[in-house]
Amino acid sequence: MTDKFISIEGIGKRYSGAGGAATTVFENLWLSMARGEFACVIGHSGCGKTTVLNILAGLDAPSEGAVIVDGQAISGTSLDRAVIFQSHALLPWRTVLGNVAYAVSSKWRSWDRAKVRAHAQEFIDLVGLTGSEHKRPSELSGGMKQRVGIARALSITPKMMLMDEPFSALDALTRGTLQDEVRRICLETGQTAFMITHDVDEAIYLADKIFLMTNGPGAVLAEVVENPLPRDRGRIDLHRHPLYYALRNHIVDFLVTRSKTFTTETPGHDPRNVPVVQIGKPGLTVAAASDEPRQTWMPGSSPGLSA
């Protein structure tokens, strides 16, 4: 847990609204992830999840604070941090192969065409799009477009993947298949992944760590929930795990009630030492954001859960 691959240190984001009044989306946000970890962020619409992801990607700069990746403060975007966009963001004038090859040739500028194509093809095969290489995005279904987005992100062999609700526009069946694929690929390649989602089950299936954010404006990171389910969990028997419902209820309770009341009911909340919730391990103290010991929230023990 001491290996902090990604460390978000006290970032804040303000927008100057009409008449000079600044709205603070969030401030003093601290968060860290270890290498190879899969983290999901859950929070209500408008709390600033996309803003955090864009800052992490380097597409947006924080108003204050810094993001440290692999021991270095980031400035701007990097090929080490691939983004899978919610709206897939494929270039419509390029084919499937062209879109992936664009990313490949951006990373390895000296490669010749044949090498770029072969490398791109490898990742198109990986996401199961063999045979559709020469189709344009307009000829693909939503799920296929999202697969191209995944292939494009993976093809540059990034150190981490940033995903902004990648599956929210898909039907349940396609979503399930793509979740399986993303999970498999991330485990195989040891990716560090940061994913925004609104789907509690998606978070439980994919994440090692779940970040819960309160409602904005002035959103805070309320809790870090550690996933008690084994790493080699399967989609089918997920709900049979003894801790599954405790975990799910905890997250849903947070979303339904505590996300609104958390800030007022927890005046002593320390954004640098966000409590780590370990479902099913009562009384354990763990250090996450800093090395100091801190309290641990248990489901049912927090005041906000009484509702």
Next chain:
Amino acid sequence: MTSSLRLRAGLVSIVLLAAFLGIWHLATRSTAPVTTMSPEYARLMGLTATQGKSAMPGPLDVGAKLWEHLRRPFYDNGPNDKGLGIQLAYSIARVGTGYLLAVLVAIPLGFLIGMSPLLSKALDPFIQVLKPISPLAWMPLALYTIKDSSISAIFVIFICSIWPMLLNTVFGVASVRKEWINVARTLEVGTLRRAFTVILPAAAPTILTGMRISIGIAWLVIVAAEMLVGGTGIGYFVWNEWNNLSITNVIIAILLIGIVGMLLDQILARFTRMVTFPE
């Protein structure tokens, strides 16, 4: 369904054309001699007076004359008597030169303005003032400074075709979807490569629409410009034939101006279709 619609539309077009030609023919055909006059006077007045023939040529006169022109499009009998092909070639060459120069200036400049909010704001008042000026208003200034009528005509074409292209390029470049730019940014694509691989293809349909508007305006303006500067060109031909009182030739020139304008527009329309992408 579509093909039958096209067939019916074609039929209606042909019927309309035939009706138009028929009415034209009836309205201009010769009637019996209206007055008796001395043969000397009649010879002086020509067919119009002696046989009641309308001064307006009929479709058969125009057709016959057109056939004559088409058989010898490139003859050259001195400054006031050149084949229609030569005249059209002069006009197309002037439009082509002025238009290409405008493309070379408008598209790079449009890129710069579209990519830089500062330049966009700084140049906006100039563009707003220059854009509504009739291109022919530049003519005296051009003649005075350039001192060459042919180059002045090219300059007028340049100045009239630059604005639609410039404005469309600026708009197209400035409204490239943020997410496509973000893709390029996450891939650490440099500014120049980004301009060519993301912004240009994304803005190309808008830019080509501007180019299509421009070629239309340029072709409108060249006729007027050549009437002013004289010498050669289809515009000069129209004016010269008016002075010769050859309405037949004027009508033929009008027809050809329309056809060439349509062809230019079709060429640009085809290019536009080539760069348009479905979303």
